[in-house]
Structures are given as C-alpha cells and as structure tokens.
Amino acid sequence: xxxxxxxxxxxxxxxxxxxxxxxxxxxxxxxxxxxxxxxxxxxxxxxxxxxxxxxxxxxxxxxxxxxxxxxxxxxxxxxxxxxxxxxxxxxxxxxxxxxxxxxxxxxxxxxxxxxxxxxxxxxxxxxxxxxxxxxxxxxxxxxxxxxxxxxxxxxxxxxxxxxxxxxxxxxxxxxxxxxxxxxxxxxxxxxxxxxxxxxxxxxxxxxxxxxxxxxxxxxxxxxxxxxxxxxxxxx
Amino acid sequence: xxxxxxxxxxxxxxxxxxxxxxxxxxxxxxxxxxxxxxxxxxxxxxxxxxxxxxxxxxxxxxxxxxxxxxxxxxxxxxxxxxxxxxxxxxxxxxxxxxxxxxxxxxxxxxxxxxxxxxxxxxxxxxxxxxxxxxxxxxxxxxxxxxxxxxxxxxxxxxxxxxxxxxxxxxxxxxxxxxxxxxxxxxxxxxxxxxxxxxxxxxxxxxxxxxxxxxxxxxxxxxxxxxxxxxxxxxxxxxxxxxxxxxxxxxxxxxxxxxxxxxxxxxxxxxxxxxxxxxxxxxxxxxxxxxxxxxxxxxxxxxxxxxx
Numbered sequence: 001x002x003x004x005x006x007x008x009x010x011x012x013x014x015x016x017x018x019x020x021x022x023x024x025x026x027x028x029x030x031x032x033x034x035x036x037x038x039x040x041x042x043x044x045x046x047x048x049x050x051x052x053x054x055x056x057x058x059x060x061x062x063x064x065x066x067x068x069x070x071x072x073x074x075x076x077x078x079x080x081x082x083x084x085x086x087x088x089x090x091x092x093x094x095x096x097x098x099x100x101x102x103x104x105x106x107x108x109x110x111x112x113x114x115x116x117x118x119x120x121x122x123x124x125x126x127x128x129x130x131x132x133x134x135x136x137x138x139x140x141x142x143x144x145x146x147x148x149x150x151x152x153x154x155x156x157x158x159x160x161x162x163x164x165x166x167x168x169x170x171x172x173x174x175x176x177x178x179x180x181x182x183x184x185x186x187x188x189x190x191x192x193x194x195x196x197x198x199x200x201x202x203x204x205x206x207x208x209x210x211x212x213x214x215x216x217x218x219x220x221x222x223x224x225x226x227x228x229x230x231x232x233x234x235x
Numbered sequence: 236x237x238x239x240x241x242x243x244x245x246x247x248x249x250x251x252x253x254x255x256x257x258x259x260x261x262x263x264x265x266x267x268x269x270x271x272x273x274x275x276x277x278x279x280x281x282x283x284x285x286x287x288x289x290x291x292x293x294x295x296x297x298x299x300x301x302x303x304x305x306x307x308x309x310x311x312x313x314x315x316x317x318x319x320x321x322x323x324x325x326x327x328x329x330x331x332x333x334x335x336x337x338x339x340x341x342x343x344x345x346x347x348x349x350x351x352x353x354x355x356x357x358x359x360x361x362x363x364x365x366x367x368x369x370x371x372x373x374x375x376x377x378x379x380x381x382x383x384x385x386x387x388x389x390x391x392x393x394x395x396x397x398x399x400x401x402x403x404x405x406x407x408x409x410x411x412x413x414x415x416x417x418x419x420x421x422x423x424x425x426x427x428x429x430x431x432x433x434x435x436x437x438x439x440x441x442x443x444x445x446x447x448x449x450x451x452x453x454x455x456x457x458x459x460x461x462x463x464x465x466x467x468x469x470x471x472x473x474x475x476x477x478x479x480x481x482x483x484x485x486x487x488x489x490x491x492x493x494x495x496x497x498x499x500x501x502x503x504x505x506x507x508x509x510x511x512x513x514x515x516x517x518x519x520x521x522x523x524x525x526x527x528x529x530x531x532x533x534x535x536x537x538x539x540x541x542x
Contacts (some may be wrong), residue, residue: 052418075424087419089412100412103405104424152424 004049008057010043018044020211021057026156026189031182033219034191035196035232036208037169038216042191043084045208046158049189050074050081054186061156078155082162086145089147091132094125097144100210101151118147121177139170150186156190157181163197166235175201183202196231199223207232237376242499248452249381250491251390256468257475257483258397259438261290264411265414265478266434267328268334272341273411273467276348277314281446282456283356284309290364294354299365312441318439319432333481345462363454386448393441394484400437401480410434414478467494470522476532476538485533493517 002025011019019041026032028071034042048055051071059067059079071081088118089097097117103109114217120125122143128136142162149157158176163171171194182188192198199205199219207215215222222228256278264272288306295302301466325344329337369380401407413420413430449454449464467490475486498514525532 051420054423071418071421072424072426075422079424083422085421087416087422089415089419091415092411093409096408096411098403099408100423101418101427103409148423 002026002187003030003062005060006045006049006057009045009048009059010056010132011041012040012056013054015053015224017053017211019048022208022211022213024206024213024216026187028187029182029185030204031178031188031190031193031202033202033205034189034208034223035193035195035205037232038193039210040208041211042208043160046081046160046189046191050158052077075152077156078153080149080154080156081139081158082160084160084164086138086141087150088133088136088141088144090132092133092134093130094136094144095129097148098125098129098151101148104152114151114153116144118150121150121180122147139166139173142166142174143177144171146174146181150181153188157186159188159190161191161193163192163194171197185219195228196223199228237501238494240375240377242495244379244383245325245378246492246495247488248386249490250471250488250489251387251394252445252448252452253468253471253491254394254462254484255441255448255482256392256464257487259442260469260472261475261477261480261483262410263356263437265401265470265480266431267326268479269326269337269386270341270469271321271326271438272338272465272469273344273444274438275346275461275463276345276352277317277321277353277442277461278446278449278464278468279456279458279461280317280348281310281314281439281443281444282450282460283352283458284313285443285447286361286363286450287356287457291311293364303365307444307447309366311440311446314439314443314446315436315524318435322435323421327430327431344467349462356456356458357486360459361456363450363456380438380450386452387445389444393444395443397437398480398484406433431508437537467518468514470518470525473532474525476535479532479534481532481534489533490518490521493521495513527537 005025007023008021009019010017022045034045038041045054047053049059051069051074054068055208057067058065066074066077088101092100101116105111119213124140125144125147126128133141135143147161162174162178166174173219175197178188179234190198190202201217205217205219205222206213207222215227216224217225256274259274260271263269285306289311292302292305320343325340326337329340368381371378371380392405401410405466409420409425410430410433412423413427414426415425468487471486471490474481474490475482475484494514497517498511501509501511501513
C-alpha cells in the first residue's frame, strides 16, 4: 500500500502553472527519486507535499487527505522536508538546531538517544555542537539539515537538492547517508538535478518536465533509458 | 550631596523602566520585523488600569498589599489581552503586506488607544491614589528610596526571567528559530502564529509593569504618557541593537543614565543657557548618533554567516 499518493496535483503562482496535474505515489520504505531540469516543478511539488504552498488536487498520506494542511501539523504526521538551500538556523547552535528538529516530540529519553545517534552518524557535528550553525561549511550544514530532519523521526523524508553547491566528496558522503537512512526503513522522496547519482541509490524514479511527469519507472530502467540518458545524463 | 552618584541612581531607575519597554519592542521586532509603535500605549494603558483599580479599591476594607497586588495583576492581564488582540486583529491580516502597511497601522493604533484613554480617563493628569511614604536611604552622599530599589529589583527580575525564557527553554528556542525563519520553523512543527502571540503577550506584560512603575515613580499618569516613553524605549532598543534582547536591556540602562546625567549637568555645561527640562533631547540625540555611526546598535547582529 502506498504511504503517499498525489492525485492531479497542481501548483500555480499567480497564473503560472508550475505543476500541471501530476499523479504519483510512494510506497512505505521506498526511496523514490524525482528528477528533472531546472524549473521542471520539482521543488513546487515538494513544497505542496509539506504544506508550504497551496495546491490543488489531492494528497493522501496513509489513507488520509492532507492537502493544504499547514506544515507545522504535517510534522506531527511524520512528513519532514529538508529544504533546498538547507534552511538551518544559522544563529542557533548546532545542538539547538537538532533540538528544533525534535520540536514535535516530547519523550526526552528517546530524544536524548537520537542525539547520540546523530552525533554517531555525523561526528563532525558532535565536535562543534555548541557552535553557531552559521559557522559550518556548506557540506556540514547539509549534514545538520538532514540530522535535524531525522531528529523528528520522520516517516516520510522529503529531500530537496541535497547535493546542491557541495564538493564531490561531500556529495558522496551525503548520498551514502541518504542510502543508510533509507535502509533503516524511512520512506524518502529525493528531488535532485544530479539525476545519475539520485537514480543510483533509488528504487524508483519519476522524471519531471515543464510541470508534468514524463516518465516513471524503476531507477535501473530509467538509468538505462535512452530518453533519460540523452536529456539528463549527458550521454 | 553627591550629584554624580545621585544622577547615576536616578538614571538606573529610569533606565530599568526603559529596558522593560525596550524588551517588548525588540522581541516583536526580532520575530516579526515590525516596529510596534503602539507599544508605548500599552504602557500607558497598564498605568491607567492600575490607577483605576487602586482608586476603585482604595475605599474597600481589603488590606493595602492585597489591593496593590490585585491592581497590578489586573493591569498586567488587561495589557496581555490588549497585546494579543492588537496582533490578532491589526497585524496578523497584514502579515504578508508590504512593510509600510503594518507600520502605519501601528501608528494609527497608537493614536486610537490614546484617544480611547483620553475619553475614559480625561485630559488631566491622573494622580496616583496612594500616598507612598518611601523611606530614603543614604548611600555615599546620595539617596535612594524604597520605591527606587523596588523598581530596579522588579525590572531586573523581569528582564532576567525573559532572557532565561528565551535562551534556556523549548519555547524560547522556538521563538529564536521563528525569529530567524518563519517557514523553516513551521517545518519543524512550530506554530508560528502562537509564537508571535506569545511575543506580544510577554512584551505587553513587561509594558504593564513598566507603566505601573513609572506612574508610581512620578505619582501621575496621563493619556499621552506612552508616546514619549515609547519613543525613548524604541531609541533604547535601537541603541542596544533592535532584535537583540540583551541589547534592549543594555540600551535601556544606558539611555536612562545618559538622560539623567545629561539633565544633571546640562545647566553647568551650557552656562545655564539650557536647563534640565531639556532632558528629552538626549534620547533623540543618541538615536541620531546611533543611526549615523552604528545602525546595527551596540549588540546588533555580528554573526558571521557562511553560505
């Protein structure tokens, strides 16, 4: 059964249709990539899913209609976005950022256990946990953004361009982490411009173009498809 | 009598009151980017409500301490409700409007509140209904009264409590996160509207305390008392670095000291040409200097942010 189902989802910004009626679904435990060029509507789709912008159509999550619910409520249902550009609180310490991730949770012992887990996963953050997050490098900020999202114990993790602006080594590290999080059973929707990288770690993929979904297949098939190769893999 | 020490004491008393009001300005600005020019009027309403309560209860048989506490409580509650309503009715609908719209609304609201107070309490000064027999204590050639000590203590306790709340609690963390980015805070599960309401309610409670203090200190209240006080507290907030709560406290105390030292010495400095009634020019002189030389204030944003 699918955890998330979008039906005829539309997003428009004052007359400009960024997302034109798309349908897709994500099953529990899946890692799904949403790829496409700049301006294809990927980020708008994500924002609609997590309640940051108004959308038309329907979004079902675990069977319930969650269309246009405010994002602060969706967090409690387990839907968490790691936004494009990371969106860390630069004037809060690293530790405080992680606390903010756990804002919707109340069991202190579990939260403390997750702190230890995050610091194990990202030792660099542990070393600097009292520092202001604004002093971190871009890659470290991305780690913090992911760790912060994980602190909410998400059931559906939405990642928006996690590789953006990062050095290749850091990109590998981030993608290894995403794969590890997925292996732990967290359902993930990964939006990426780096199509090859995204498809390599995903189970399935959707290809977006000008606000519609052009292709949908297993990640392996998409990687081998001539259409995708020509348009996004530069081969 | 040691004039210098005396002016320092007077300045600290005045400064503590400015600091409480400045905290309200700074907190709301930090979270909403809005300068709530009606904040001074909340101070005035707090003073007026407290005085009205004291007057109404003065002839009752309740012990004096109970009367005072009851008046303070009612004034604080009324101001908190006022702050909450102000935000919800006047500012929330303008949340996404251009910045000028809420600013003009704030000025309009300030005028409306003043006029309501004028209708309710008249144009005259309202006298503090209780005779305060404040004992004077002599220290090193200057004197400080019980009331002055009380004002400094209550203001310090309130400011410390607010700073602890903002920096050490879960709610405070959410407030600071919201101050930085509403949308991201929302993604964390923070109800941004609630946080904004909290900022207004807390600021208004401090404003009520300041209003009562200043009315007790001068023994008078007036429907227009909030305008100048609010403007000075705003200056204090800018001086400290608006949006920075520690800065609001520092700015408030500093402005109080500058004013009272200035008033104490302006006569001597200008050869008697200007008297101590020119006290008010110092606040705005400071505002101009800060805006020219350090627009971000003394403790304003100095955090290095990497992309």
